[in-house]
Amino acid sequence: MxxxxxxxxxxxxxxxxxxxxxxxxxxxxxxxxxxxxxxxxxxxxxxxxxxxxxxxxxxxxxxxxxxxxxxxxxxxxxxxxxxxxxxxxxxxxxxxxxxxxxxxxxxxxxxxxxxxxxxxxxxxxxxxxxxxxxxxxxxxxxxxxxxxxxxxxxxxxxxxxxxxxxxxxxxxxxxxxxxxxxxxxDALQQRVAEARRTAQAAMKPEANAKVVFWFSSTRLNGDPWVAGSAGAPGWIARTLGLTNIINTREEWPAVSWETIARSDPDYLVLASMDRRLYPADDIVQKLAFLRNDPVTREMKAVKQNHIIVVPAMSLNPSLRNVDAVEALSQRIAAFHAGS
Structure with a gap:
């Protein structure tokens, strides 16, 4: 904040x-x-x-x-x-x-x-x-x-x-x-407007950039729970002019990494949390998996290190959705500034 x-x-x-x-x-x-x-x-x-x-x-x-x-x-x-x-x-x-x-x-x-x-x-x-x-x-x-x-x-x-x-x-x-x-x-609305301007300026040459939001999964080598297009991450993506490739009204469907890799997202957004109910709750294990698995390591977002880590709460409907909009807009701007 x-x-x-x-x-x-x-x-x-x-x-x-x-x-x-x-x-x-x-x-x-x-x-x-x-x-x-x-x-x-x-x-x-x-x-x-x-x-x-x-x-x-x-x-x-x-x-x-x-x-x-x-x-x-x-x-x-x-x-x-x-x-x-x-x-x-x-x-x-x-x-x-x-x-x-x-x-x-x-x-x-x-x-x-x-x-x-x-x-x-x-x-x-x-x-x-x-x-x-x-x-x-x-x-x-x-x-x-x-x-x-x-x-x-x-x-x-x-x-x-x-x-x-x-x-x-x-x-x-x-x-x-x-x-x-x-x-x-009023404060939340102002912050959203500012973050939207930051992201739009950064992505001007890159229309319809694709994104996937990974929350967790029961097994690291199993199908991940990723955000559908109608939940809070869907709103975050639309606000920033991104396209969530998981086009379903389910909030957190399980989707295979092979399916995600075929769409080859430009950005991966990962949830970080203190909770430890599932192996993929651990952000360290998430990152290691992405960089070592033979399917995920070939994705554009992984090769370019276009991976953005945000608190899990910011991907659930909450005040923190504004934090996520800000974090993504700033990181995307930084990616483009360094390219």
């Missing part, structure tokens, strides 16, 4: 002190569930790093009583506020561990943690205890969880950052921090 971004958030925090509270009660519709709040939530458990980062970016660190599902470190601008947050689990927490924090709101990044077949619990189970739930709109709006592979589902409507802006506005209203929410959205 840029210095100007942090400054805008600080200014919004000051403005919100003097801003009138939103009229109560507040009614919020979220992923098919409507809840009414007489007061802003006081105790929140976040299940998903995006939800944690969003509440921190809105200046709500004192509301967070527990967190879970972490891919890696917080971005530098949020590390001070995020220091000392209670981690209930690195991955999915137990239902009892969440309830023990006495939350009045559980905010989840993914439907599969608190949806109808929730890995942690269903929304109904939480509601029976008087605990409201929130699911990131990016994981339910325009999305089908029955289509696609790997539990990530497919998208009926391509993802755009408007879903993140919608979430910012809803939570800012819920927590009576609307000025902070507007400042956060």
């Amino acid at each position: 840029t210095t100007r971004f942090v400054s805008l958030l600080c200014a919004a925090a000051l403005l919100s002190v003097f801003a009138p509270a939103h009229a109560r009660p507040v009614t919020i519709e979220n992923c098919g569930v409507t809840t009414t709040w007489k007061q802003p939530p006081a105790r929140v458990v976040t299940i998903g790093q995006h939800e944690t980062e969003l509440l921190l970016a809105l200046g709500l660190k004192e509301k967070i009583v527990g967190t879970a599902v972490w891919f890696g470190a917080l971005p530098p601008a949020l590390q001070a506020d995020g220091k000392g947050l209670k981690r209930l689990a690195e991955n999915a927490p137990g239902f009892e561990a969440v309830v023990a924090q006495r939350p009045d709101l559980v905010a989840a990044q993914y439907t599969y943690h608190v949806g109808d077949q929730g890995e942690v619990a269903t929304r109904q189970q939480f509601e029976q205890l008087g605990i409201h739930t929130w699911i990131a709109p990016a994981d339910c709006v325009g999305k089908s969880l029955t289509a696609g592979s790997n539990g990530d589902g497919g998208r009926d409507t391509p993802f755009t950052l408007d879903l993140i802006y919608q979430e910012i506005a809803s939570l800012a209203t819920l927590f009576d921090v609307e000025a902070r929410g507007k400042a956060l959205t």
Whole structure:
């Protein structure tokens, strides 16, 4: 996150002190569930790093009583506020561990943690205890969880950052921090516009450059989970004028390296994470595989070292999608400057 971004958030925090509270009660519709709040939530458990980062970016660190599902470190601008947050689990927490924090709101990044077949619990189970739930709109709006592979589902409507802006506005209203929410959205929009200009200038002679986004895979020599064209990486590619060669509405399909090599992408974007559920979670192993496998080492992007490593969170629908747009635009500009 840029210095100007942090400054805008600080200014919004000051403005919100003097801003009138939103009229109560507040009614919020979220992923098919409507809840009414007489007061802003006081105790929140976040299940998903995006939800944690969003509440921190809105200046709500004192509301967070527990967190879970972490891919890696917080971005530098949020590390001070995020220091000392209670981690209930690195991955999915137990239902009892969440309830023990006495939350009045559980905010989840993914439907599969608190949806109808929730890995942690269903929304109904939480509601029976008087605990409201929130699911990131990016994981339910325009999305089908029955289509696609790997539990990530497919998208009926391509993802755009408007879903993140919608979430910012809803939570800012819920927590009576609307000025902070507007400042956060304005800062994100400015950063996207600047990154787009950087990339367009760098790639002017190179129309329709091709890209592949590799998240992980169960086996290094197996089919990788790569981003489809309708998820967050698809939006990142379109924003920068790149063509994602994986043209499917599935979010993270498994595609063979032979298929990817035939399309010979100009750039490979790799997810880096602290999580270690699968061998390809490890970025060192990813890079070694690409440079040694007889199929992948012959790809143009590998030969030219046009490999861009970004935090895994920046490839999931989140505030960090803007970080990815910036990182790719800067690296692409650097590639062209050195050519």
